[in-house]
Amino acid sequence: MDVTTNQISVEKTKNTKINDVDFNNLSFGSIYMDHMLVCDYKNGAWEAPKVVPYQPISLDPSAKIFHYGQSIFEGMKAYKDEQDTIWMFRPLDNHKRLNLSAKRLAIPEIPENYFMEGLKALLKTDSDWIPQSPGSSLYIRPFIFATGLGFHASPADEYKFVICGAPSGSYFSGEVKVLIEETYSRSANGGVGFAKAGGNYAGQFYPTKLAQDKGYQQVIWTDDNTHEYIEEAGAMNVFVRINDTLLTCPTSDRILDGITRKSILKIAEDEGIKTEVRKIKVQELVDAAKDGSLKEMFGAGTAAVISPIAGFGFRDNDYMLPTNLENSYATLLKDRITSIQYNKAEDKFGWRFKVE
CATH class of the missing domain: 3.30.470.10 (Aminotransferase class 4, branched-chain amino acid transferase, N-terminal domain)
Structure with a gap:
């Protein structure tokens, strides 16, 4: 009908x-x-x-x-x-x-x-x-x-x-620190991780609470098999900036194909930012944090749009990210997306939908 x-x-x-x-x-x-x-x-x-x-x-x-x-x-x-x-x-x-x-x-x-x-x-x-x-x-x-x-x-x-x-108003307020999860999994191969099913989120609450009890606001989920690779940040897709390259994980049947995620990749391309969609090892994050090449991490989703991550915990160690970054990709990309959403800038991608 x-x-x-x-x-x-x-x-x-x-x-x-x-x-x-x-x-x-x-x-x-x-x-x-x-x-x-x-x-x-x-x-x-x-x-x-x-x-x-x-x-x-x-x-x-x-x-x-x-x-x-x-x-x-x-x-x-x-x-x-x-x-x-x-x-x-x-x-x-x-x-x-x-x-x-x-x-x-x-x-x-x-x-x-x-x-x-x-x-x-x-x-x-x-x-x-x-x-x-x-x-x-x-x-x-x-x-x-x-x-x-x-x-x-x-x-x-x-x-x-x-x-x-x-x-x-805003989804998150204040500083967001995340804990890299190595025990619990958000989803598994062949499961429903790519779907927005209520049970996916119910299963996150307990391990997230454990992280919050340790002073973190969210978890970084890792792959269900080896826990070597990061996958999502809480209920959002995750982005990592190493030097001047913006990285994010490929979607799969474990990872939600976020609309904000796709928008960020397109705008980054339009801004001339180098992007890579590939698996990201936890150890790569740790090494980049230690040598100073890890510049930014942020979650991306409809509710928060972009939520900067101030630092991450892994195996009883905390790694803090740079503050007051002059050329923050998170700030640039959020400004570009929200300017389109609020009809304050040109929408060259045809994303904005007028309700008439």
Whole structure:
């Protein structure tokens, strides 16, 4: 079934919460806008999406989401420029990745026009919730989960697709130090590491807590087999600058193909920065830190865009990175990306999407 924005039914809330929000002092992802998009999969097909007031979701205790974890999500943002025009950043890539995750977890794929027209209908309904204070945006969370019933270990026959939004400030604040993980693994060959599956993140919480107990904010995941190679930084892709070369790991079925990651590589190329997509040994990082050639490390993802890493721990030793770097790649790349997102600079790549 094809749908357009105007065909999506909208039930407006009678009690807006917007007047209680301080848009100049936003935390990340803890205040939710007035409406959400919902769409149910039943009898082998997706039903018509609709915008309804933000509300709890009622589920039967036998719903398969509780027992077998069929749950996937995306993270994206909406922005407002000085003319109050609404923009998104590479939303079709989010749709494509959501369906890659769906396929891997045996969830029915969501049609592109349901995703895009649903997003537009929701953003138009709650356009006043998109903040314009510096560094803020509307964080958008599309997700799909199993609602079908049964204790039998098999895919559900019913699902729910939801999009919610949260006006948000910065994801990280303060200095970020990471611990290189050698015991636990984020994902394994043949697994679901490339998918944005809820279980991937649940499995990270315990080893991350252990790192936090030692004074670190996040972990650097290593490969599941030898733990010799770095792979991701917390819930983000990781970049390393050695001398003037920017390095990142190749994607695989263990590593998420980040949209911010792809954007960074393209902008770096446009800036004439030498990049290499290859495996990076932990020992290479340690050696570069010791000889001074390790200039920068940063995580990259939708929530934080780019999060500089101040230092890393490995086998009871801490290695700090240079501070106040004059020609920081992290600063340059973040400025380039956010200028495109907020419609402050030319978008030569065609990434910016106008919500009309």
